[in-house]
Amino acid sequence: MNTREGRGDRILLLTVLVLLGLGSATVFSSSTSVSTEFYGSSTHMFVNHLSKVLFGLILLLVCSRIDYKLVLRRKLVPPIVCGAMVLLALTLVPDFPWAVTVKGATRWLRVGFMVIQPAEIAKLALVIYVASILAQGEGRIRDYKRGFGRVLTVLGIFAVFLMLQPNFGNVLSLTLITVIMVFLGGARLAHLAGSGMGVVPAIGLVAVQKPHVMARLNTYLDPGADPHGAGFQLHQSLVALGSGGFFGLGPGSSRQSEFFLPDCHTDFVFAVLGEEFGLLGTLGVMVLFGVVLWRGIVISRRAKDLFGRYLAIGITAMIGVVAFLNMAVVLGLAPTTGLPLPFLSYGGSAMLVNLGGIGILLSIASRSSGKQRRVVV
Amino acid sequence: MAMAMASLVAARLVQVQVVQAGTLREEAVNQQQRTLPLPALRGAILDRQDRPLAMTVPGDRRAKEAARRIYPRKRLASQVIGFVSPDGIGQGGTERALDAVLHGRDGTRHVGANAKGYLATTPDSHTRPPEDGSNVVLSLDATTQSVLERELQRCVETSGARAATAVLMDPRTGDIVAMSTYPSYDPMDPTASPMEARRLRAITDVNEPGSTFKVVAVAACLEEGLVDSETLVESCEELELAGGHVLHDDEDFGWVTVEETLTLSVNTATAQLARKAGPSVLFDYARAFGFGCVTGIELAGEASGILRRPAHWSGRSLETIAIGQEVSVTPLQLASAYAAIANDGVLMRPRLIVEIRDARGRVTRSVRPHAVRRVVSRETARSLRHMLTRVVEEGTGTEAQIPGISVAGKTGTAQWFDQKRHRYDPNRHVATFAGMVPAEEPVLVGVVVVDRPDGIGYGGQVAAPCFRRIVEGALLANPEPTILALNTLN
Numbered sequence: 001m002n003t004r005e006g007r008g009d010r011i012l013l014l015t016v017l018v019l020l021g022l023g024s025a026t027v028f029s030s031s032t033s034v035s036t037e038f039y040g041s042s043t044h045m046f047v048n049h050l051s052k053v054l055f056g057l058i059l060l061l062v063c064s065r066i067d068y069k070l071v072l073r074r075k076l077v078p079p080i081v082c083g084a085m086v087l088l089a090l091t092l093v094p095d096f097p098w099a100v101t102v103k104g105a106t107r108w109l110r111v112g113f114m115v116i117q118p119a120e121i122a123k124l125a126l127v128i129y130v131a132s133i134l135a136q137g138e139g140r141i142r143d144y145k146r147g148f149g150r151v152l153t154v155l156g157i158f159a160v161f162l163m164l165q166p167n168f169g170n171v172l173s174l175t176l177i178t179v180i181m182v183f184l185g186g187a188r189l190a191h192l193a194g195s196g197m198g199v200v201p202a203i204g205l206v207a208v209q210k211p212h213v214m215a216r217l218n219t220y221l222d223p224g225a226d227p228h229g230a231g232f233q234l235h236q237s238l239v240a241l242g243s244g245g246f247f248g249l250g251p252g253s254s255r256q257s258e259f260f261l262p263d264c265h266t267d268f269v270f271a272v273l274g275e276e277f278g279l280l281g282t283l284g285v286m287v288l289f290g291v292v293l294w295r296g297i298v299i300s301r302r303a304k305d306l307f308g309r310y311l312a313i314g315i316t317a318m319i320g321v322v323a324f325l326n327m328a329v330v331l332g333l334a335p336t337t338g339l340p341l342p343f344l345s346y347g348g349s350a351m352l353v354n355l356g357g358i359g360i361l362l363s364i365a366s367r368s369s370g371k372q373r374r375v376v377v
Numbered sequence: 378m379a380m381a382m383a384s385l386v387a388a389r390l391v392q393v394q395v396v397q398a399g400t401l402r403e404e405a406v407n408q409q410q411r412t413l414p415l416p417a418l419r420g421a422i423l424d425r426q427d428r429p430l431a432m433t434v435p436g437d438r439r440a441k442e443a444a445r446r447i448y449p450r451k452r453l454a455s456q457v458i459g460f461v462s463p464d465g466i467g468q469g470g471t472e473r474a475l476d477a478v479l480h481g482r483d484g485t486r487h488v489g490a491n492a493k494g495y496l497a498t499t500p501d502s503h504t505r506p507p508e509d510g511s512n513v514v515l516s517l518d519a520t521t522q523s524v525l526e527r528e529l530q531r532c533v534e535t536s537g538a539r540a541a542t543a544v545l546m547d548p549r550t551g552d553i554v555a556m557s558t559y560p561s562y563d564p565m566d567p568t569a570s571p572m573e574a575r576r577l578r579a580i581t582d583v584n585e586p587g588s589t590f591k592v593v594a595v596a597a598c599l600e601e602g603l604v605d606s607e608t609l610v611e612s613c614e615e616l617e618l619a620g621g622h623v624l625h626d627d628e629d630f631g632w633v634t635v636e637e638t639l640t641l642s643v644n645t646a647t648a649q650l651a652r653k654a655g656p657s658v659l660f661d662y663a664r665a666f667g668f669g670c671v672t673g674i675e676l677a678g679e680a681s682g683i684l685r686r687p688a689h690w691s692g693r694s695l696e697t698i699a700i701g702q703e704v705s706v707t708p709l710q711l712a713s714a715y716a717a718i719a720n721d722g723v724l725m726r727p728r729l730i731v732e733i734r735d736a737r738g739r740v741t742r743s744v745r746p747h748a749v750r751r752v753v754s755r756e757t758a759r760s761l762r763h764m765l766t767r768v769v770e771e772g773t774g775t776e777a778q779i780p781g782i783s784v785a786g787k788t789g790t791a792q793w794f795d796q797k798r799h800r801y802d803p804n805r806h807v808a809t810f811a812g813m814v815p816a817e818e819p820v821l822v823g824v825v826v827v828d829r830p831d832g833i834g835y836g837g838q839v840a841a842p843c844f845r846r847i848v849e850g851a852l853l854a855n856p857e858p859t860i861l862a863l864n865t866l867n
Contacts, residue, residue, distance in 0.1 A: 033491065239408075241393045242401020255409045258491030279394040286387060293379065324382050331389045 009365040012295035016343060016358050019288050020053055022281075023269065023344030030257035030272040031265040031346060045265065045346065052348045056355030063359025067367065072307055077132045081154060084125035087118035088161040105338075107165050117349035119170040122158050124353050126174055127181070127314030129154055134185035135307035141187045148191045151182060156199075163206055168213055169337025171203065173321050180317040185310055220335035233268070234332050236261040241274035241282070241331070248278030265346040267338060270330045285344070289323050292316070299361050302368035312364050315357040322350075411490040417481030418444060418736070420510030422458055422471055424519040425552075425731060431458050431472065431564070433510075448564045454522050456577040457515070457556055457676075457729070460564035468567070469575055471513060471730070474676045478733055481510030509736035516552035516731050521545060524850030529559035529825075532843040537831035538808075542708050543847060544579050546822045548716035548813065550746040551725030553674075554821070554851070556709070580672075580679040583705035584807045584826060587789030587836065588642045588773075590663075590701030592718065595639060595647075596761055597654045597662040600753045604650065606636045606760055612646040619692025624648055624700070636764045640772030642788065644700045651699035656687035659699060665752045666714040667724055668706055674727045682706045701789060712824040715787075715811045718765070719819035722758040724749040766816040769841075776841035777812055779849055785819070786812025786844065788836035793829055805829045810840035814848050823847055 028046045035045035071077060091099055091106050100108035100115055108115045130151055134141055141147040155178050159171045183192065208214055219231045240256035243249065254272045257264040264272050274282045296316025303309040319342045326341040328334035340347045342354045393401070422431040429449050436444040446461045459470025467476035484507030529541045545555040558578040562570030576582070598604045614629040626644050630637070638646040651659050663669065669684025683705040685694070697703045706714075709727060717724040726747040733742040753761070765785035768774045773788045789809035792801040808827040813819035825840040825847070 238393055238397070239401050239405045241390070242398045243405035245394060245398040245402065255405065255489065255491075258409070258489075258493075260408060260492040274390070274394060279390060282390050282394065283387060286383060286390075290383065320379065324386065327386045331386065331393060333385065333389055 009295055009299060009362055012292065012299070012358065012361060012365070015288050015291045015295070016355070019285070019292075019343040020057075022273065022277075022285065022288075023341075024049060024053060025251055026254075026269050026273045026276065026344065027265050027346045029252040029254050029276065030269060033258050034265065037259075049346050052351045053355075056351045059352055060355040060359035060362070063356050064362035064366065066363060068308060068311060068360050068363045069305065069367075071128060072132060072135070077129055080125045081129050084118065084122040085157060085161070087116075088122055088158065088165075091118055092161060092164050105165055105167060107167050114348055117347075119162055119165070119167055120349040120353040122162070123170065123174060123177070123318055124315075124357060126154065126158060127177060127318055127357075128311065130178055130181045130185075131307055131310040131314050134181065134310040135305065137306065138186040141182060141185050142191075144188075144191060148182065148187055148195075151178060152195055152199075159203070163203070166210055166213075167338065168210075169325065169339040172337060173318075173325060173339060175199075175203075176321045176325075177314060177317045180321070181310060181314050184313055216335040220332070233262050233336065237268050237271040237330050238332060240264075240268075240271040244275040244278045244281075246279045248274070248276050248281055251276055267326065267336075267340055267345065268330055269345045270327055270341050273344065286327075289320070289342075293320050296320075296361060299365045299368065303364050304368055308364040308367070312361055315361055318357060319354060408492075409489055410487050413486045413488060415484035415486050415504065415507045416444065416465070417483050417507035418509040419446060419461070419465075420479040420481065420512045420736070422479070423512055423514045424517045424522075425515065425554075426518065427514065428519045430454055430515070430517070430519065450519060450523075451565075452561045452563055453519060453526065454517055454555075454557060455561045455564045456558060456575065456579075457517060457553075458564060460567045460575075470577055470676060471515065475513050475730070475733075479510045479513060481736065482508040484508070511736065511741060512734045513730060514732040514734070516547075516550075516554065516728050517556070518554050518855070520854040521851045522555040522557065524854055525555040525847050526557045526559060526561065528843055528846040528850065529557060531846070532825070532827060532839065533559050536827060536834060536839045538827045538829055538834070538839070540573070540578070540828040541843065542578050542582070542826045542828070543843070544708050544712040544824045545847065545851060546712050546716050546727065548719035548725065548819050548822045551713065551716065551728045552731070552746070553709075553727055553729050555847075556729075577676060577678070579708040580674060580676060581707070583680050583682045583707055584809070584828075585702055585791035585794065586704065586706045586711055587701040587791035587807070587809055588644075589711060589715075589787045589789035589809050589811045589824075589836070590704060590706075591639060591642065591647045591699065592715075592761060592765070592787060593663050593666060593668075594651045594654060594659060594699040595635060595764070596666075596718070596753050596757060597658050598635070598650045599760055600662070600757045601654060601658060603653045604635050606634065606764060608635050609633065610635060610638055610646040610649045612638075612643045612649070614645075616645040616648055616696070618648075618696055622693050624696055636767055639764045639787065640767045642768075642773050647699050648696035651695050656690060656695050659695060660684070660687050662752070663698070663704070665724070665750065666717060667710055667749070668704060668714065672707075672709055672713055672727045674709065675730050679709075680707050682710055701791065705794075708824050708826045711809070711811050711826075712822055715813060715824065716822040717752045718758050718761050719785075719813040719822045720758075721755045722753040723751050762813070762816050762819070765812070769812065773835075773837040774810065774812070774841050776837055777810060777845045779814065779845055779852075782814050782852070783816040784812055784814050784845070784848070785816035786810055786841070788841060790834070790836045806834050808834045808836040808839040810836050810844045812841075812844050812848075814852070821848060821851060 027049045031045040032042040036042045098109045099106050100110055108117050162171045240261055254275050256275055257272050261268055300309050300312035322339050323342050326339050329336055340350045419433040421429050424430055431448050434445045436442040457470050459472030460468055461472055462468050467473040484505045486504045525543050529543055532541045542558040546553055556579050560574045562574040609632045612630045612633050614626055616624040618624055624644055630643050633643055633646050663684055671679045671681045694703055713727050726749050730744055735741050762785045766783055769777045769784045769786050774786050777784050777786050791807045793805035793807050795802045811824045813822045823844050825844045827839045830839045
């Protein structure tokens with residue numbers, strides 16, 4: 001599919017819209033019970049979700065119209081990275097008045113009328129930062145002091161802040177996104193392997209000291225051990241998927257969202273989707289994400305400049321990594337991480353950042369040469 | 378690498394959603410559905426004229442209000458009817474005996490449930506409707522029962538007795554028209570009364586029948602052709618029995634006729650009649666009248682009473698049994714034996730349950746009057762009735778007289794047997810009267826047993842007037858005595 005210059009990428013936009021529609025339908029049916037319980041109205045959370053979608057689509061439109069190169073021209077990278085760090089730091093200030101704590105983790109800030117999750121903003125900020133480094137050519141990233149080392153430092157600062165929240169899921173996703181970007185950007189394998197040997201044990205050491213992380217790991221390793229306790233959520237997730245079978249129970253017919261499956265409208269929306277739409281639905285969603293990745297790679301290859309190329313790869317990786325991790329969690333292939341499914345889960349910040357990211361992808365696409373460049377994938 | 382990960386996720390999706398789908402779906406249904414009981418409506422208990430004695434008022438499911446068992450006539454016939462425990466199980470009387478029939482079959486409702494326990498109808502909901510319980514028609518007549526209970530209360534209050542029990546039967550069918558013990562209890566609040574008040578003592582409690590039992594020896598001799606009503610029997614003040622025991626009479630009556638033996642209730646003459654008949658004949662007749670065996674009434678806890686076989690008798694048993702000692706009977710046994718005399722010699726099985734109708738009103742079971750056996754001939758029965766009429770006219774039972782109606786009956790006074798100390802209490806008595814009206818062709822047979830009245834409390838003084846009042850009331854309640862039979866039911 002060739003897209004003419006200036007037209008953006010219709011397939012990508014259409015795919016994202018279909019995902020948004022599927023997500024909204026599933027959020028609607030999975031949030032009615034919990035919404036009635038907390039807000040006294042079955043549609044309160046659904047309306048809230050739709051408003052986020054709408055807001056995200058406006059952001060998408062804005063981002064797609066703005067030239068992404070503006071970020072470099074106006075030297076906006078340092079303020080973006082610093083801003084994200086400050087927001088992350090604010091969640092760590094004890095008894096900070098904007099901080100919102102849920103299930104023991106302070107990951108959110110109440111800013112005006114909405115609640116934002118700085119980790120999501122940090123994700124996009126890191127992608128922009130790494131892309132700006134990679135945009136300066138292979139030499140820069142292969143230089144440890146000016147390239148790889150700096151990336152490692154910024155990632156490390158984000159990771160430390162996130163671990164203190166605590167939010168290991170996002171540490172994992174940030175790390176994976178960065179690794180994918182710098183690997184494709186031509187970083188030295190020695191650098192990658194060396195930092196991996198140093199950082200991974202360090203993260204592991206911190207992680208095992210947090211009891212909830214160990215509990216989740218244990219649950220992951222032996223999910224049947226305690227189906228009513230720690231393994232309850234995963235078990236209910238599998239029950240939802242299994243009872244959906246091949247064709248699903250039908251839209252709006254979810255039973256597991258009747259308080260059986262915790263977080264059924266957020267992190268476990270994929271399970272409810274599987275319950276209502278069956279294997280057809282879940283594989284369909286995988287195909288749609290596949291299309292998003294495909295278009296992301298195509299856009300990256302066609303980008304006129306290196307910044308656009310790596311920015312596109314970063315955003316695509318951001319969506320792909322989080323989607324994969326979320327599905328793996330829902331299926332019991334990975335320990336519970338607390339990551340939402342892009343475009344489908346209820347949740348404001350992720351929705352805005354992901355749609356903003358798609359907007360940037362569209363912006364890159366509309367300013368591409370139309371001629372594919374060779375990219376190592 | 379992306380492809381590898383996607384393949385992994387897709388494979389796992391197939392595993393969970395196809396391979397394991399069956400077991401997971403079963404688990405989902407288990408936690409998402411609840412089976413609720415749909416209680417069947419308990420059937421009513423009706424009297425012989427379909428007047429409700431016990432009925433269930435349906436609850437309101439929306440208001441989460443359970444069905445209530447109510448007894449519209451309060452304490453009336455409470456021991457016959459029984460009560461229902463809070464968990465819906467019939468206790469005592471008809472409620473217990475016919476619990477399964479009255480209860481019906483509960484239905485079930487499958488509904489959706491969420492993890493918080495809220496229930497809701499879902500497309501999968503299905504219902505097996507309950508089958509409501511059947512209605513049970515008893516032979517009791519509520520009006521007559523009411524009269525009987527009122528008179529028992531009066532009897533207890535005026536005589537200072539511990540309790541009084543009465544049974545009223547239709548001798549032609551064996552129908553129990555009324556049956557109760559005072560004090561009774563409130564079936565809506567059974568635990569407020571002691572066990573004694575809840576027991577259906579007319580079938581569960583035994584007493585020595587005393588002189589009311591003398592008809593057995595007389596009937597045996599008459600039927601065997603050993604005597605007729607005018608045959609003279611020698612009596613004396615003291616008759617020596619085996620083992621040095623002595624049988625007393627209040628005075629020396631000398632030679633008395635068989636009829637006078639009953640009218641004056643002469644112990645020694647009865648003993649002479651028993652000696653004429655011999656142990657096996659006396660035993661056979663006592664057994665033929667139904668003593669020592671359960672009557673077969675369809676209620677739980679019926680006592681058989683005690684009537685030992687001659688092989689187990691002592692040397693004096695023949696004479697003492699003839700005057701109603703060494704044997705124990707239930708009031709119902711006594712009533713049904715006298716009903717055999719009233720019914721021209723044919724013993725009928727007592728009938729309490731007449732008909733069972735299902736919730737739609739169809740008769741599912743109809744109990745016909747059942748003749749157990751002929752005990753004595755028509756002539757012997759008539760002769761006995763004639764003698765029993767004389768008892769009321771000029772003997773010990775004059776208190777049972779009703780102007781304009783011939784009453785036949787027999788009094789009895791027995792020493793009360795103290796179950797705890799296991800001996801007779803010389804100062805406590807059980808006063809009994811067994812009778813029938815009208816003597817020529819009886820339509821009612823009644824037995825009144827008064828437990829430990831003040832003083833000597835002879836049957837003739839305490840039980841006979843109570844019998845008279847009960848029968849008077851019953852005849853007043855049913856101006857045409859014959860309608861009591863209600864031929865349509867037979």
